[in-house]
Amino acid sequence: EADIYQTPRYLVIGTGKKITLECSQTMGHDKMYWYQQDPGMELHLIHYSYGVNSTEKGDLSSESTVSRIRTEHFPLTLESARPSHTSQYLCASSEFGTYNSPLHFGNGTRLTVT
C-alpha cells in the first residue's frame, strides 16, 4: 500500500503570500498528481508528473507551479496566494502509470486565503 504524505493539513494565509504545499511518497511511484477540489465538487487535475524532471499541466488552469527533482517529492507552489485559491489540494501517486494501477491519495491540504 502506498504511503503518501501531505503537509500542512490546514493552512490559513494572507493574500499575496508565497506558499508551498508539500507532497511526498515512499513507494517509489513514478507518476504523481495534484488535484484541486472545492467542497462537494468534482476533482480537477491541475498538474501531473511522469517522473523526475517531467511535469505537465492538467485540465484546470492554475496559477500554481510544480517541480519534480526527486522521485518521492512533488511540491506545489503558489507565488502569490489569492482568495480564489481557497480550496482543498490533493496529491496522489500511482505505480506504473494509470493502466492497471489506481491512484493513491494523500490526506490533502485545506488552504484558506484571507
Added chain:
Amino acid sequence: QKEVEQNSGPLSVPEGAIASLNCTYSDRGSQSFFWYRQYSGKSPELIMSIYSNGDKEDGRFTAQLNKASQYVSLLIRDSQPSDSATYLCAVNGPGRLYFGRGTQLTVWP
C-alpha cells in the same frame, strides 16, 4: 462530452437495502476501472478495481463491467449508515485517470 458520467444524485436508501451506482465512459480503449469512496472533508479511498467484463465481488461490494456498453456499476449490499459518502468512478484514459463528478449516497437508519 465528459469522459466519465455518473448517475445524478443524491441517492438515498434505507439501511439494509442495495445501493446501485452507475457510471458510463466515452473512451472505448479504456481498460481499467476504479471506484473510490470519499467521505466529506476527506480524500478519496480506493474500494474496488475491475479490469475484465463481468462481476467482481469484495465483501458487500460488487463491481460490474460491460465494455461493449461502456458501463461500469457498483452495488453495495446490506447498506450501512457508514456507507454514506460520495462515490467516484474513475476510468483510465490517455496517460491518466478520468474521474466522474461523483454520486452522493445517504443510507438512513
